[in-house]
Amino acid sequence: MQISKKTQYGLRAMVYLAKNFKRNKVFPLREISKSEDIPFDFLEKIILELEKSDLVKAKKGPNGGYFLACSPRKITAGDIVGALEKTKPVNCLICGRMGKCSAKSVWNKLEQSLKDALDSINLSELTK
């Protein structure tokens, strides 16, 4: 039940992009890395995943960098966490084998309220 550093870094990076969001403006990773105190090489891997989930886009070459794929208002914490973290709290074996497990309803409920909580927060709220 822990959020990985990867996800924490990822969210912070996204908030950074949202805070400074401006049309046609891009942010090189080096800048985000320094400003948010995130290991550069690690952040590179993280942002790649975010890009593959269509949350950020990149511009290559000099003066290149990353930028949000859409308005901060339209990106939720759920999107970000979902892109970087296993979001199902359990991946159980017995359920499949035996059909029923009394604990299942607990995990289902947990998963749902987790999702609800994260989906209800968007990036633009986090810039204030």
Place this chain on the structure above:
Amino acid sequence: MQISKKTQYGLRAMVYLAKNFKRNKVFPLREISKSEDIPFDFLEKIILELEKSDLVKAKKGPNGGYFLACSPRKITAGDIVGALEKTKPVNCLICGRMGKCSAKSVWNKLEQSLKDALDSINLSELTK
């Protein structure tokens, strides 16, 4: 964001105790282990933790075993998960150092709704 097998086993064991709950009845671990298909040695460690959190009590010696410390109605999934799992989704360094981190509100909200969800379920509901 994954629930450990330890916690899954722990919850299943507790549900087992709740299902067969009866005054003055105790259940040896061997029985729970077999019935719930949980590795005995591992279960031993798990139930010890549950005992230290005052969720179960033990009777030693022959015909001994474990039993719920109180009525199933009074024990929540939150109690059980809380006893076996780190319940805070993040344990961040920067927060302490720099005071403010935009991501913090996300994790706070997550933690709260996690807690609410689990606390709202009690063992007696899970026996049906």
Place this chain on the structure above:
DNA sequence: ATAAAACAGACTATATTAGTCGGTTATATC
């Protein structure tokens, strides 16, 4: 006495996380 059970701690094996490193590709600028 003895056998059944809880209790305890040290140990191992596996998996996940966190991060690093060496290189390739695309592109703006000179």
Place this chain on the structure above:
DNA sequence: GATATAACCGACTAATATAGTCTGTTTTAT
């Protein structure tokens, strides 16, 4: 068109956490 910048990619390592085992000690009903 050379060069520098920054994204992209895959393989690797180190550290930590999880899952489980093993060997024993203590308590207690019979």
